[in-house]
Amino acid sequence: KAGVTQTPRYLIKTRGQQVTLSCSPISGHRSVSWYQQTPGQGLQFLFEYFSETQRNKGNFPGRFSGRQFSNSRSEMNVSTLELGDSALYLCASSLGDSSYGYTFGSGTRLTVV
Amino acid sequence: GDSVTQMEGPVTLSEEAFLTINCTYTATGYPSLFWYVQYPGEGLQLLLKATKADDKGSNKGFEATYRKETTSFHLEKGSVQVSDSAVYFCALPPNQGAQKLVFGQGTRLTINP
Numbered sequence: 001k002a003g004v005t006q007t008p009r010y011l012i013k014t015r016g017q018q019v020t021l022s023c024s025p026i027s028g029h030r031s032v033s034w035y036q037q038t039p040g041q042g043l044q045f046l047f048e049y050f051s052e053t054q055r056n057k058g059n060f061p062g063r064f065s066g067r068q069f070s071n072s073r074s075e076m077n078v079s080t081l082e083l084g085d086s087a088l089y090l091c092a093s094s095l096g097d098s099s100y101g102y103t104f105g106s107g108t109r110l111t112v113v
Numbered sequence: 114g115d116s117v118t119q120m121e122g123p124v125t126l127s128e129e130a131f132l133t134i135n136c137t138y139t140a141t142g143y144p145s146l147f148w149y150v151q152y153p154g155e156g157l158q159l160l161l162k163a164t165k166a167d168d169k170g171s172n173k174g175f176e177a178t179y180r181k182e183t184t185s186f187h188l189e190k191g192s193v194q195v196s197d198s199a200v201y202f203c204a205l206p207p208n209q210g211a212q213k214l215v216f217g218q219g220t221r222l223t224i225n226p
Binding site for chain 1: 156159
């Protein structure tokens, strides 16, 4: 059974650019969540999608957005990149109930220069 | 709001030593509790979980018991190996029905041969 797949694994972008990250969940999982991991702030929740609808959103500026497609694949977009957006972005999928836990992908390492 | 507090690291032990990583939480109700592990360069892996009070989660020699009277979920292992070197995160859904996780700050564990 394939796990959660995130692409690309690494990205280097310049300040002011925009970036799109992709996440393919485990087959049958309809919930996809995104987290940002930095040394200073730890793991912070960005947003969660279920059946193409955003159910939860964390405390991030509007530059961070996401969407989910009918096949449950999800993308997140960051516009007008800032140096502080450099982080590991993790995607997690689940059946839809947080009580069962989440399966995480290996992440996308974004570096903004 | 709901939160998770982990013992500060880093923690360095010798192989075959006994491990305890403390985790306490504040939460509304009795949420599921999780321990995740992150190996270098990878995403998070679910190590174990407990879904109700007095449950004991276990996996790969690690154990944690859900103690509602002390609001704790300490991670233990009787004899650690070099391969256990990683960062460990305690986590919970912040409230009933919340489709996201709140993480502790993480504890970096290094096992020396």
